[in-house]
Amino acid sequence: MTTATETLQGDEELSLVFSALGNPTRRSIVRRLALGPATVSVLAEPFRMTLPAVSKHISLLERAGLVHLERRGRSRLCTLRAEAIVEAESWLESCRVYWTDTLDSLARHLEDGDAPQGGS
Amino acid sequence: MTTATETLQGDEELSLVFSALGNPTRRSIVRRLALGPATVSVLAEPFRMTLPAVSKHISLLERAGLVHLERRGRSRLCTLRAEAIVEAESWLESCRVYWTDTLDSLARHLEDGDAPQGGS
DNA sequence: GGTTAAGTTAACTAAATGGTTAACTATCAA
DNA sequence: TTGATAGTTAACCATTTAGTTAACTTAACC
Numbered sequence: 001m002t003t004a005t006e007t008l009q010g011d012e013e014l015s016l017v018f019s020a021l022g023n024p025t026r027r028s029i030v031r032r033l034a035l036g037p038a039t040v041s042v043l044a045e046p047f048r049m050t051l052p053a054v055s056k057h058i059s060l061l062e063r064a065g066l067v068h069l070e071r072r073g074r075s076r077l078c079t080l081r082a083e084a085i086v087e088a089e090s091w092l093e094s095c096r097v098y099w100t101d102t103l104d105s106l107a108r109h110l111e112d113g114d115a116p117q118g119g120s
Numbered sequence: 121m122t123t124a125t126e127t128l129q130g131d132e133e134l135s136l137v138f139s140a141l142g143n144p145t146r147r148s149i150v151r152r153l154a155l156g157p158a159t160v161s162v163l164a165e166p167f168r169m170t171l172p173a174v175s176k177h178i179s180l181l182e183r184a185g186l187v188h189l190e191r192r193g194r195s196r197l198c199t200l201r202a203e204a205i206v207e208a209e210s211w212l213e214s215c216r217v218y219w220t221d222t223l224d225s226l227a228r229h230l231e232d233g234d235a236p237q238g239g240s
Numbered sequence: 241g242g243t244t245a246a247g248t249t250a251a252c253t254a255a256a257t258g259g260t261t262a263a264c265t266a267t268c269a270a
Numbered sequence: 271t272t273g274a275t276a277g278t279t280a281a282c283c284a285t286t287t288a289g290t291t292a293a294c295t296t297a298a299c300c
Contacts, residue, residue, distance in 0.1 A: 019142030034218035074267035092209040098154035194297040
């Protein structure tokens with residue numbers, strides 16, 4: 001069995017993760033799973049939509065590598081995959097770091113009396 | 121003038137931010153902006169798509185609150201809004217924290233000989 | 241004023257999303 | 271074996287997305 005992390009290119013996986021989190025229903029599911037594993041029907045309970053709809057959301061989360069599905073008798077146990085969360089978080093952090101560094105160097109330039117104006 | 125943060129509900133804004141980052145072109149633009157502000161045409165340069173396409177991506181990033189657009193003569197200067205990045209990052213972090221806490225309490229339960237099986 | 245440069249808006253298209261209902265599969269229980 | 275439970279798959283629909291080309295606006299330049 002191959003995991004999403006193995007088969008997908010990093011960039012492609014990031015797209016799937018961020019897109020998945022772009023939907024409020026799926027974010028709710030992820031928050032719920034952050035508290036601990038749960039079955040599909042338990043996850044579906046809070047929502048007014050049909051089970052197939054929730055099922056599709058969960059499949060999408062799985063394809064994105066955000067949840068892991070495991071057969072437990074006739075139900076399926078969903079577990080949050082922290083790795084995917086961490087990867088997305090790292091990407092955001094790297095952007096923030098660059099940005100902060102830029103501000104720092106900007107401040108230095110200003111102190112030198114230099115006028116920075118971002119070209120290519 | 122009202123900013124996206126003021127007019128949008130937090131949940132709705134998170135949706136826009138994550139969806140925006142779900143696209144590789146827009147992530148590229150964000151990474152570029154992390155190095156410093158840039159005009160629309162400069163941002164468009166690396167891509168093989170037309171200017172209107174890039175323009176729409178940038179508008180979307182603006183609606184999501186990820187970039188700030190400012191008129192500079194006949195061109196527009198785009199700046200990354202770190203607040204939006206931080207908000208998304210915080211959401212992810214909160215999930216990770218819960219998850220870690222859950223693992224901790226799971227470990228405690230196991231030490232007590234208790235069998236935890238995630239119900240509602 | 242006329243032209244070029246920078247960018248947006250409009251109108252269109254193909255594909256993906258998010259939902260529905262209906263039918264199906266698989267497991268547990270009587 | 272019959273039936274209920276848990277969930278997926280299929281077929282469909284409306285809306286959104288990501289791109290295109292063509293036309294428009296606005297500011298700088300001669």
